[in-house]
Amino acid sequence: EPPLLRLSVLQFGTAHWELDHLQRHGLDRDEGFVLDVRLVANLPASRIAVSSGDVDGAVVDLTWAQARHVAGHSYRYLPYSSQMGDVLAAPGAPIHDIEDLRGKRIGVAGGPDSKGWVLLTRAAQARGMALEREAQVQFGAPPLLSQAFRRGQFDVLVTFWHFAAELTAAGEADVALPMDSLLASLDIPTGLPILGYVFHDDWADDHQALVAGFVRAVASTKRQLRDDPDHWEALRPLMRVSDDAHFTALRQGYLQGIPEPLDEARVAALQRLLVMAGSAAEEVMPARLFVLDPGGVP
Amino acid sequence: MPEFVKSEFVVPAGHAILAPMSLKVAPGDHICLLGPSGIGKTTLLNRLTGLERGQPRPTLRIGYLFQEHRLLPWRTLRDNLRLVGVGRDQVEPLLARVGLEQAADRYPDQLSLGMARRAALARCLAMRPDLLLLDEPFASLDPHRADELKRLIRTLLKQFPAMAMICVTHEARDAEALANRIWYLAGRPAHLRYDARLDAETHAGLARRLDALGRQASGESLSIES
């Protein structure tokens, strides 16, 4: 009887696509375990699930793993995606540079510590701007913000990538400031995995083979999804897309987000990112918590 | 002064408890209303006051002493009186007239039932009504207190000769002391079996007459349709 691996992911989240493919093609059994996916309706639910031990792992963002680490609960971190979200503006709007954000109405999905926003403010800081004071910032739930943006209640929208994909695919928004350029301006490499699968550190120690198997299975999944677009047709029902453009945008967004293999230098960069996001340097997650080299999604 | 010179009160056909009737009450009428328990005396007073469902408020000023005192339990006697328009310095003198000189700041629940009924009497007398309705004003009172109140009411009636009064009672004595007209309610539906003015002559035989009426009424089987 192969061991069971219980993971909690969002019903409509991108991780669900990945795990669905993985299960469908029996990649879990190939690696000697059985995957059990627990679907939830929102991110907090995933976090609660993994904290309470209801599941072995979940997809969370790096800052959460860091916060738990500081609180004494360390998690093993396996890169999942490097999508940081996008900074959008209405098509044709004259917003091409951070300076253009002055005095604008900015909607920010999540809250003050969502990654896109943190990067944006740090980049602005580097230019001598205090964005949170020089623009009118409104935080809120991503679907509500998308809606408000459509109705012209914001000039700029900083939102999660799949919400951004929906807007851009429908031609309702354009990417105003590419994340890559923001990262570059802060001297941080692109493609850092800011989302990851996490497992309790102790649990991961006790289940090294299982984790390793999962790492391999995920890697093959990512490879298959990247290399063969036909696989995506099977995922289409999960993606809840309105049209082909949206479908394509989501697929591309996912592929873009496949993180580059994690090595020591990139771990250091991740740690720097954490410090930049406000963690004390001495409390940053140590390198051993990061699962290096997913073994071949080059 | 009162707008009702010979006010007429009508009970329509189809009333659940009272027979159709039309009652004329003139200023200065001091009526004692008698009748067996449960016949419809209170119902009649409510009807006259316009309290039945769908009735308009009559234009008369009415002072009604309900059979239960119906003081507001969450207001002191003082506030209960002030609410019906008794002036600030009138409260205590008014209460003194019903023997409650020191109870002004008590709540109704802090009184004995007889005291609460006296306070309610004070309230309805304070109204200076055109029509004074008293539903058993002397129940729960000792004879001396009752006599005192009868005197009080008589004084008031004399002072305001245009005032009319209808007083429900079971006692021939009360009728003798207060009334110049007697109503006797009986039957089912209830109708006025007896309506007569009292003069010196009828006064003398009143007790016997009422006794006879009562005997007759209690002889009838009081059937209650449910």
Added chain:
Amino acid sequence: MPEFVKSEFVVPAGHAILAPMSLKVAPGDHICLLGPSGIGKTTLLNRLTGLERGQPRPTLRIGYLFQEHRLLPWRTLRDNLRLVGVGRDQVEPLLARVGLEQAADRYPDQLSLGMARRAALARCLAMRPDLLLLDEPFASLDPHRADELKRLIRTLLKQFPAMAMICVTHEARDAEALANRIWYLAGRPAHLRYDARLDAETHAGLARRLDALGRQASGESLSIES
């Protein structure tokens, strides 16, 4: 049969309304309790029933007719009686004895006040109590109905000779009809100013005696400390 042979009831010193006293009630005592309005008669009955704050329930079976009827307004008369243990087929005969033969399925609010008080009387008689407490059982009743009920109570007292009764009233007539012992409550704090057995001789002068007591009591200034 009753556990109280010469039951003794004590009012301790420091009671707000009653003077300290110790009352002995023997089986077969039929006491009429008189006194001015607001003196403390109801308070005394409540005390005897163990209803005052901090009092234990007495071990006697007590049937208490409150001054207000205190029927449960959300239960029909039938249910109100069934609740104190009246048997299924006893309800209607019992109500018939107080002239409410057809009101069994009515709610108290559908009755006149006099009818409700009669129903409450039926309820307390139904208890077959060791001690029967009646707080003005004949108020709000016409004289014929009142006489009928007096007869009913007398029959009952005869039928159960061990039963004791205390009946609050303001009428010498009631005392004459029911009592073999008289209590007169007066003063502030209230104490028993008069406690006497009635025999043929005292019976005759009772009305006058009570009148004198009443005169005296109402002469005293009834000061109410607030």
Added chain:
Amino acid sequence: MRRSALACWVVLPLLVGLWGVLAWQLDTSLLPSPAAVLNTLQREAASGELQRHLAVTLQRVALSFLLAMAFGTLIGIAMGRLVWLDALLDPLLVLLLNLPALVLIILLYVWFGLVEAAAILAVVINKVPNVAVTLREGARSLDPRLEQMARAYGFSPLMRLRHVWLPQLFPYLMAATRGGLALIWKIVLVVELLGRSDGVGFQLHLAFQVFDVAGLLAYSLAFIAIVQLIELGLLQPLERRATRWRRTGVEHA
């Protein structure tokens, strides 16, 4: 009968009509037409999803409701009658009453794991103080005259509860029931959102994620329809029966 008939056959259709006109006028996906919502409902019903999620949620609501009403009523009555207990528990009541559902749910889930019991417990703890606060007011305003009567006539505690207290507490119980059903259902939604993989709350949130307003309304209305049925089929008849005495009294006033 007339009252509920009026509600069923006049007011509700009117409401739907109004909504239809509004939706037709505005013509936006943000206010879907009644037909669109009905459509969603049918689709969800045909797939069996609606029934499944509704059944799960209803079970949770029913269980939590019964528990919360039972404990809340008990605590409320006890606090209303016993001054010392009131003094003792009042700060706790204020605390629990005002502890955000979210915080409580998170704490319970994290401490006890994502188990059904934690979900139910969270709802019950959230609702009990509400019931208790209402019933406490009821217990405080019980008529002392009838207390005396019950005491004098030696009513047993059970008789007293059933025949003396219950009818007086009835309006408070109804208020707690109506408000309670609604509150519990709302908390169950949050509970399902945060830690369950089924139930209406889960579905609502999914609909929210993709901004499917028709889906939001479909699931909400399905539940509301059930409450409306409970209201018409259970609460109102119960109310009519329990307050008959009151109406007969006035009839003649």
Added chain:
Amino acid sequence: MRRSALACWVVLPLLVGLWGVLAWQLDTSLLPSPAAVLNTLQREAASGELQRHLAVTLQRVALSFLLAMAFGTLIGIAMGRLVWLDALLDPLLVLLLNLPALVLIILLYVWFGLVEAAAILAVVINKVPNVAVTLREGARSLDPRLEQMARAYGFSPLMRLRHVWLPQLFPYLMAATRGGLALIWKIVLVVELLGRSDGVGFQLHLAFQVFDVAGLLAYSLAFIAIVQLIELGLLQPLERRATRWRRTGVEHA
């Protein structure tokens, strides 16, 4: 006085003590010790954040509370007294009562934009039916005897409201107030969570994002402390005053 003193000086310290022992025993970041929470409170207070967010939330709560109580009381009394109005509005009441806060908030935010007015409106609409349901029960059980008295003595509508109805509705108002304050605060939290950039709800959300239980408790307790102050300083004295007549009656019973 004795009652609130007992609550303040005995029960609350006891509660905190219990919590401290529990936290010390468990020793997990998921149940921070009272000291840790106090620490967080002090830190937030020193930075002025606590005051700012608390003030914003309190403003929203106060405004919504006043509006909801006013409308709810009016509607509740009207529905309790007028049978036709009750029949007319009852389905609407059931609808609004059971419309999930989440759905309503989303709809209003979507229709009116992420503006303060939409937030307040969402809270008010959520709370009004609750108040109305409670007050309706109160209005239904008004004593018809006193109605007759007021009618016979020609009380003006205002006098009737103030002297006859209000004292009878008082327990219902208190229940609605206590439950209402709590409910409103909970809804404000959701409103803030979904579409505001300040307020305690927003802060709780942030704390929740990183599972900062100390932060969650600190902000929750700060608000609860304020409600406790309102309870001790306003509601209980008010209650004592308004029910004095009731206690004097029993005193001697």
